[in-house]
Amino acid sequence: MDTVIKCKAAVAWEPNKPLVIEEIEVAPPEANEIRIKIVATALCHTDLYHLLESMQPQGFPTVLGHEGAGIVESVGPGVSEYQQGDKVIPLFISQCRQCHFCKSPRSNQSRHDAMAPPTSRFTCKGKELLQFVGTSTFSEYTVVNEMAVAKIDPMAPLDKVCLLGCGICTGYGAAVNTAKVEPGSTCAVFGLGAVGMAAVMGCKAAGAKRIIGIDINPEKFEKAKVFGATDFVNPKDHDKPISQVLIEMTKWGVDFSLECVGNVSVMRSALESCVQGYGVSVIVGWTDLRDIAIRPNQLISGRTWKGSTFGGFKGRDAVPQMVKVYMDKKLMLDEFITHHMTLDQINDAIELMKQSKWYIHIPIQPPFRIYEQEYMPIFFFAPQYPDGAECCSRIRPL
Template sequence: MGTEDKVIKCKAAVAWEPGKPLSIEEVEVAPPKSHEVRIKIVASGVCHSDWAYLYDFSKMKPRPFPLVLGHEGAGVVESVGPNVTKVSKGDNVIPLFLPQCGECERCQSPKTNLCSKNWQKTQQCVLADGTSRITCKKQQVYQFIGISTFSEYTVVPEDNVTKIHPDAPLDRVCLLGCGVSTGYGAAINTGKVEPGSTCVVFGLGAVGLAAVMGCKVAGASRIIAVDINPEKSEIAKIFGATEFVNPKEHSKPIQEVLRELTNGGVDFSLECVGNVGVMRAALEASCPAGGVCVIVGWIETEELSLAPIDILLGRTLKGTYFGGWKSVDAVPRLVQDYLSGRLLLDEFVTHRLTLDQINQAFDLLISGKRTMDTEGKVIKCKAAVAWEPGKPLSIEEVEVAPPKAHEVRIKIVASGVCHTDWTFLHEVGQNMNPPPFPVVLGHEGAGVVESVGPGVTKIAKGDKVIPLVVPQCGECERCLSPKTNLCTKNWEQNQKCLLADGTTRITCKNQQVHQFIGISTFSEYTVAPEECVTKIHPDAPLDRVCLLGCGVSTGYGAAINTGKVEPGSTCAVFGLGAVGLAAVMGCKVAGASRIIAVDINPEKSEIAKIFGATEFVNPKEHSKPIQEVLRELTNGGVDFSLECVGNVGVMGKTLKGSFFGGWKSVEAVPKLVQDYLSKKILLDEFVTHNLTLDQINHAFDLMITGKSIRSIIRM
């Protein structure tokens, strides 16, 4: 039964009066009026501002009660009111406490992001007509900043809603509704942090950690993180901090400590606490000659005093609201940055709770337990487990143990779905030797290092990496030989789906789960040997470069390295899956003048041309064997023939074999990433579907029916 145009009854966390815990109530959410949108909230972050408006009357001006708090949410449009044109029913959206109408004088100005439309009304916790759309026990309930995401449904003005990518995980991108966008933008937009600069960030909650991340993305060379909680030191490093200072460990004021550390003061100072004393310290920590201090922390009732000399010599004091972003325009771009791996969000999330646990969330927030380091601990996460051959993968909660010596634990951000994964599951005993079961498949992933085991020297926590099916220790006889890329280190163990000690780091239901080729990228976290991990460029989009973990590198290298295709030559490529298309691309890059693409699927013809094919031949359209057809087309035969099907009937005579395209894996993959970033090779064009881990079996179906080239699983 449709709910459109009807009152919806649902649960919400209602604040009946200040200073008292929230109460879970059944509320009524009215249909949206003109230029309003009703949203089913799927997830909401719990921000310190929510707590402060309920409990901290010394710093915040009072809001009207009863009130539904929450302003950091994401959801799906349930219905729209008359005259709404920007979003539609079914859209994934993020409600925004900062509107962007696009028409007022402020929206038209590049100097500010403070849209004036309905500003006063939403600050009074009502909508444009002076009322709210939420009632409880026959009483109007106010909507915090016009948003109220601590409700299963809410109604917001159209100008306070932005449509986002349909593949975006709502329980992550909801954080872009406030804290992460605010801190990140404070560095990027307001402070305008410069490459090579020195920065300090005061306060390492979500906003402060996002500011650290912004400084790193902007290219700062020193990022000093300041907090009185020593546990924040390692956490800050994940987001890019190079140093950590705890004011409690020093007898001098923190601004003096920082000036001594930085030879006179930092270039950029960001205050993310909301404390006027810290604000003053942040200003004084900046360099008198041109230092910039950005006030990010939110406080409404106290005054900040300073002497003119504090700024006369050249310091700049700035404030920021929502990180300076034009909200409706910017948030979808930030979502895309997260999906491409440029922006961290998963690392901010430490607890998953239900609406009934909202008061517990506040307790965790205030007690400082909102920051939880996973290093050295077992991580529980989702993985796609193959319990037995021939059966669909099962999404399970697994435990991923900490890395042992010379191992790396990785947060997988994205994984390609390769035909080899399907084959080892469904063609056991036919074309493939069976792997041991249960097993977590996947071997074409990319992610971020969560932690490293003892003895690891090549990569560090926070690095972007690609786990590799082919190790490169750099020390064995084969690694030192230019004739092969087949490193022998732990090779036999990895092929048995084990790590060096003969066990794995993944368990499920008290049972060891094998790691496919020692990798297992169909898991939100995995552990891999150090020699099977390579560090890549920090700007690389992980949902694209993950393809370099197998298929694209294999096909491209088969032409470039193994075949050594020559300029002006004639090539034939059999099979136009991802590997074959990459081989076509390799032939083009090598300078081949004729590239004949061969496949029984006629739809591959136009696709192959994108990668460089000059001709297309479908064996089904000829009565002769395909090799005869090709010999006739090429006056006796091609110069280079690449078989990318895995069918002995197609292979004929085998002259050369290629494994992982002949690349020395650890050294080569970062170069291939750079080639993608510089547009020398294609990756985006391989991706036909973006799916979630829960859709992994659907990804297999798309692949086997020929409806996809590569599906990307976003964790």
Template sequence: MTTAGRVIKCKAAVAWEYGKPLVTEEIEVAPPEADEVRIKIVATAVCHTDLYHLFEGMETELFPTILGHEAAGIVESVGSGVTEFHPGDKVIPLFINQCRECRFCKSPKTNLCDKGENGGHDELAFEKSRVTCKGKKLMPFMGIGSFSEYILMNQTAVAKIDPAAPLDKVCLIGCAISTGFGAAVNTAKVEAGSTCAVFGLGAVGLAAVMGCKFAGAERIIAVDTNPKKAEKAKVFGATDFVNPKDQKKPISEVLAEMTNGGVDYSIECVGNVEVMRSALESCIAAWGVSVIVGWTDREDFAARPIQLIAGRTWKGSLFGGFKGKDGVSEMVRAYLQKKIKVDEFITHTKTLPQINEAIELMKSGQSIRIVLNVSSE
């Protein structure tokens, strides 16, 4: 029996309260309306941003919610006005829209879209949500909510990908890999022969290391307080590993001594304002470029004006500067052509009911990326 045009009852991991374990529940997902696509999620990964909202973000009123935003799936049905997608298409949902019509989308200078982050992440998202459980509306996190067997998306926030792509691998391109890789290639614009430092070796940081290598950097210094990350960083192209806890001097001074005055490019992938400043100060004064990638909105960051006046540039990067639809499709092609690594990021695989085990693995630093196999292709 076709499910098109009908409410779908399916399983999802629901975060009912801030800071509490997720609960596997039966939810109801409405059929797509105009310009919407309903997607069967095949695989989704656990990202630290999900954990940030659950344990650190302090937005306690934005619950109950369905977390998850790094995913891949298959179009189940489409609403009126949708011509780009058809049932059976392999897709990756996006947390950055690309309408291709607004002034941002038409500009090569940004990957933002006038439609904003998909679906929003506020009380209005609750009002618009057509995903429910036990009579209560659930907010799809970052407009996606992929810890679910089915999701609803606006067509401007979905990327069609190569049908040959393995969904349980390329789901990582929906966030971590594109974010880190693009921060190096698109935002920092790392040059061949340069020296780089990457702070934080989670999936985003390792992707940034990979991006530096892809761009032709001669020396890539990986920085992390977890010594177990050293060997993993080398897999993606790091030439050196430095643990700040092992140093008697500030890490910026250590890197300056290692590189005759500072690195050409530094990329911060932690989300810690002190690390952001250290990354900036690790750059060479005259032309160094430092990129902030790590997500936080709880604290202000600061630097002395002379650190910029002397010639450094401080930049931010959202989703690696990739325009959503175009960038994700391009990255999937690059993976299929063996130009970038994806499989090497995956350290664990779980099922949706094992979501709390996956969260604990990530919290304890034992994983890089955990993929949840949600449905079969």
């Protein structure tokens, strides 16, 4: 369709200010673009990080959101893989399938940054709104480049599989793809938020024998058992470095550690918790505010330090597979849901995230029209952790 659509969106006009529910205009898709009716979305810590912590005024005004699912409303010229009515998940990492990185089995990066600034299809009150990481799912409609869209099973429940747009794939894939957790191994997951719980789930799927969850909130431990954690450590219960605690628990250190907090001190602890010679530590949590300080001998002694984005998944190829694994009841998503709120309460949800001791996603449920039928989409949010930071190769079912 070549018409401009007016719809509701949660607009971030400036840093560190409440979001505002506005009527915005969404332009038609241009060449190789898709306009999507967002049915379900999720707020993860990266959205809050951009809003509250990064303090980058050049990134505003914007429409946040990057963990969503919806239905194709229209396509631009040159689009052949998608058509009106397809169920899709927008992706914050493109997969053009043509560049050096997309063709390499060693990376899920792409040389193309779809819908990057200054590209935008949003306006409000005569001003252009920036699109956030190419997706901007806190809007009833969004426009995404076809390189950053995964077409999924038409029977998939969008209010559940939207979680695969970021957090669940990020944690799960960090274990099975990036760390390559081995059967019978011992793993440590730092931070038992949504991403950390998904990492625990990935460790279990990969066959880990012992999975140690580390968090300063013991209320999370019981739920972590559901995803596969076997042991727990609360750093507040110890007067020694957590790395030393883990070494004493395991005799030599863990085989694999996954840092799901986004805190440079925790990143260092996660590395130092690994066994010398072959231990692997993966940085999953996001931050760009501070540098990491580490003694070179921690790496010279044989440990491996790796980073992971979106769990190493090539989104267009892997996300449909992950949806299938969920549909086959071999992947948990429903267990990540705790709260229901309305879109008008989005700022209350943000405050709840900042203060919450919960570990998982908070749904937000604004009714709006889709194809002339009333539909009740669910909006999910992953809570921020007490310290202020969020504590396609192989797909292995649980």
